[in-house]
Amino acid sequence: MELMAAVDRYTAYLADVRRLSPATVRAYRSxxxxxxxxxxxxxxxxxxxxxxxxxxxxxxxxxxxRSSIARRAAAARGFFGWALEQELLASDPSLRLVAPKRSRPLPKVATTEGVGAALDALARTAQDGDAVALRDHAILELLYATGVRVSELCGLDIDDLDRGRATARVLGKGSKERVVPYGMPAAQALDAYLARGRPTLAARVEGDVRRTDGRALFLGARGRRMSPRAVYDLVTRVIGPVVGSAAVGPHLLRHSAATHLLDGGADLRSVQELLGHASLGTTQIYTHVSSERLAAAYKLAHPRA
Structure with missing residues (x-):
């Protein structure tokens, strides 16, 4: 059988049976x-x-x-294991395939003071009532409050918010839903955006064709659902100076939210639930970040460190 014909069947299986995200399926296929x-x-x-x-x-x-090599090896093992189950092969050639162990660099996080200062500055800008400023403030407050992924944020509809309970229902990897809470600053920013910002963005048209996505929570300047690329640009512009780097994106706020929760005493399983991690081991990397921050603070502050 031709390899790519089998790959087509395998990726259809990943999408239709295992219900993996389109991005994950594209990565396997690539x-x-x-x-x-x-x-x-x-x-x-x-x-x-x-x-x-x-x-x-x-x-x-x-x-x-090394991480890319390890990912390719994992894709091959998954594919050939499936092909053996489907009786397309007599044996699995990937059983003894060894890939380098992935290095796991600690994620970059911003300080609580830095994030707070950036969000406060954005809140002051939004006080003028500009629709885009109100939206940007609500986006960053919600990203930091919930630790959601950028795809999850952009996929939110208005009906996914429970404003009475201050929670949002997000659709994560593998089409798994979870409910995440958010705090008072995010609630206030969302209320202001929904009352004064979103109606303005929703009313914008291009020519005679209305382009508004009526369900989307966050709209772009032309009334369409906010794109992940636009959110990346927003985070780079507002949060980049906080960490002294232009190479930052929405995941920085996800990493920061998780680390700050653990710094504040949250238990690991609660953070796992909030982030939507399938494995507790994925969440544990933030304990290392928190420990490193503690060690750095100790060395700076303790007279006999």
């Missing part, structure tokens, strides 16, 4: 398409361990990071 190109038309049943090792070795020579 990795496996790379394998197909590297094996140059070798039939699926003829691919062996040496083909896989050669593929990863070539990617390493091209400068792929």
């Amino acid at each position: 990795d496996l398409a790379g394998l197909a190109a590297a094996t140059a038309g070798v039939p699926l049943e003829d691919i062996d361990l040496e083909h896989l090792r050669s593929w990863l070795w070539e990617r390493a020579k091209h400068g792929d990071a």
Whole structure:
């Protein structure tokens, strides 16, 4: 069987049966398409361990990071395991495929004071009633309050908010729903945006064609659902100076929210639930961040450190 034909079936299985996100399915397909190109038309049943090792070795020579090599190996193992289950293969060539261990650099976080100052400055700007300023303030307050992913934020509809309980229902990875709480600053920013900002953005038109997405919570300047790219630009502009880097995005606020929660005494499982992590091990990296911050503060403050 041709490899890419099997890949098509596998990615359909990932999307329709395992219900993985479109972005995850695209990543698997991209990795496996790379394998197909590297094996140059070798039939699926003829691919062996040496083909896989050669593929990863070539990617390493091209400068792929260890994490990328590990991801490609994981994609291959998943695919060939599925192919064996489907009886497309007599044996799984990926069983002895070894990839480098992923290095897990600690995520960058902003200080509570830095985030607070940036949000307070944005709140003052929004007091003039400008629709875009009101929206931007609400977006950053909600990102920091809930730690949601940028895709989850952009996917929010108005009906996903329970303003009485100050919670939002988000659709996360694997189409899993969860309910996240937010605090008073985010609630006030959302109320101001919904009362004075969103109606203005929703009324904007381009030519004679209304472009408003009637359900979307956050709208762009032309009345359409806010895009992740626009949120990235917003975070870079407002939060970048706080950490002294232009290479920041919405995940910085997610990392910061998780770390600040743990610094404040929240238990790990509560943070896991808030972030929507499937594994507690994923959340545990924030305990290392919190510990490093504590150690740094100790060295600075203790007379005998």
